[in-house]
Amino acid sequence: MTIASASSEPSSADVRRWRRYLADERAEALVYRDLASRREGEERAILLALADAEGRHEQHWRDLLGSRLRSEPPIGLRTRVLAFLARRFGSVFVLALVQRAESRTPYDDDTDATDQMAADERIHEEVVRGLAARGRSRISGTFRAAVFGANDGLVSNLALVLGIGATGVSPQTVLFTGIAGLLAGALSMGAGEYVSVRSQRELLSGSAPSALANRAVADLDVDANELALVYRARGMSEIDSLAKAASVLAGRESLPGVATGADEHEAIGSGWSAALSSFVFFASGAIIPVIPYLIGLSGLPAIVLASGLVGVALLATGTVVGLLSGTSLLWRAIRQLLIGLGAAAVTYLLGLVFGASLG
Known part of the structure; x- marks a missing residue:
């Protein structure tokens, strides 16, 4: 993709399109920061990183507009409502809407957007899909x-x-x-x-490991290492199950050390x-x-x-x-x-x- 319009005087349609893209990027960064304000830990860090990425895209359109950017383009009503919902609720509904917005990126077919920007938007969709998946699983x-x-x-x-x-x-x-x-x-x-x-x-x-099994670990025969059978029964290979059992017997891990069905x-x-x-x-x-x-x-x-x-x-x-x-x-x-x-x-x-x- 090449930035064809940057080398010549852009048309009024180009300028309007760039301003629209700038407003969209500002809006998406705002929504991500509003969502991050209601999150902690890893999810907060991910959302802030997405907001920073949208900020880089925003700067791209600012550079193209240059002196033609006489005022900040207004953020649309839809995005303002989305940002309000993000601040008040931060729910999976908002993430689902953001996911749909990221999937409709126009950068794939726009010669004024870089290949990196188009790729970023596709990856952003998958990142938001992963965040939304956690909420979808909970509800x-x-x-x-x-x-x-x-x-x-x-x-x-x-x-x-x-x-x-x-x-x-x-x-x-x-x-x-x-x-x-x-x-x-x-x-x-x-x-x-x-x-x-x-x-x-x-x-x-009925398929979850029993907590009582932990009490038996100290009395197991280290040489026979029957603990490995627990992991083999749950799908591990013989080599991996022996290594896992050895780690448990050495006190580095606790039983069961496998999925318990909590998810x-x-x-x-x-x-x-x-x-x-x-x-x-x-x-x-x-x-x-x-x-x-x-x-x-x-x-x-x-x-x-x-x-x-x-x-x-x-x-x-x-x-x-x-x-x-x-x-x-x-x-x-x-x-x-x-x-x-x-x-x-x-x-x-x-x-x-x-x-x-x-x-």
Whole structure:
């Protein structure tokens, strides 16, 4: 890549583009520093290093602009909001947004940006992806339960309400059916999620090394060195397991010296948090298709409003999933919408069929 515009008088379009890039680099450095202000240790150092890198990119555009930079270009509203969220929350949501921003770098195709700058942006994306992965791991269990609960509440209760409504029963019957579906589904989801998570944690705990084994180390036969079998059973080669066992026997390490399953437990989350998330989010999703009947609507207006409200909610949950996973927001949102409304439409048609046959 060469900086072609630097050797001749740049056009007004070039100057506007350079100013936009300068504002973007200033904004990204600001977000990284705001995130760093809420971190400690290694994560803080990484974020500050990223901010310094964006500062070098900022200087590149300042040098190109030279005397043409008569005032600092304003930072956009989107970035200001992102920086505010970073200062207040510093959450995985902000890191996911920053990851997406880094992935959309225009430097690959811009002759005024250096190859090093383009490469930096690609590496920055991977660095932020690694930082975001820690947060995703911490919330993945509860987040899975929350998203699954909300979507199940939206889709199942909309399908229930539309299916029952299509049979021609009274609006009061549809309303009570929707409320019953909300309560039954929320309780079932909460109980099922608790049992599921607790069972998975207990399964992992059964594979974790026992702390009591440390007490036996001092009495082991050094020559037989059966401690090496512990590491071989966990996947180490014979040579590596012998070296590891020798290190433990010499007091340089403690048993087990291998993965204990703590990361898996953290990713799964606790049973109570998963159950509560499932209950609350299922109920919050399931109440939406009931709203038209709560305010006294019936017939086609109630069906249209319920479907519209659920559609908006499905788009929102799909967007959140896409954001946290670092994938396309639009595709995730549309996928959620098509699946949810498709299932409800099938149930509505079945209700019409059964209603006609009963009539």
